[in-house]
Amino acid sequence: MACADIDMDIRADEEPHRGGRRGAPMIQYYQATEMMPDNRKPLHDLLQKHPAVLGSLQIVSGLFSVGVGILFSVTQKMENSFFTLFRVSQMTGTPLIIAGLLSNLLFKYPALLPVSFAVNCGFIIVAVAGACLISVDLADWNEVNDQHLRMEVMELCLLGFEVFLSVILCFWFVKEKHQKSP
Structure with a gap:
């Protein structure tokens, strides 16, 4: 075991001794001699x-839409509504799940940005078509299908939320593309 006998007293009458010189203490400052490059990953701002x-929200709401569509397919006859006939929930939920997966993969694979943008734009077009079909069903409201029509109203509201998410993502993607180009 090592042992040392060192004087730890503070003496005010002596000046500090540094590097063989007596006098004022040596003060050193760090100064960078060259600038380090900025290591920003692709799509850093995005x-x-x-x-x-938002991609995770798209996936969850897409799964919910597909579930509602399966519920409608099981409980309602095909000819009762356009919502069931054209499988609007499955038609809108599936591309939304794909768009959400692509948005989640952007962190690892930045090259997927144009694909994600295209899928989100495609979803918006499909969602507008689905909203038109739901609106036609709601225009033919009757008391027999009251429960199903309420579910269609809920699906229409969910579709509006999903479109809102996709519009925000598309806006961010376009902004990122403009920042990249000179």
């Missing part, structure tokens, strides 16, 4: 906005 969160 990824700071966390598109994966």
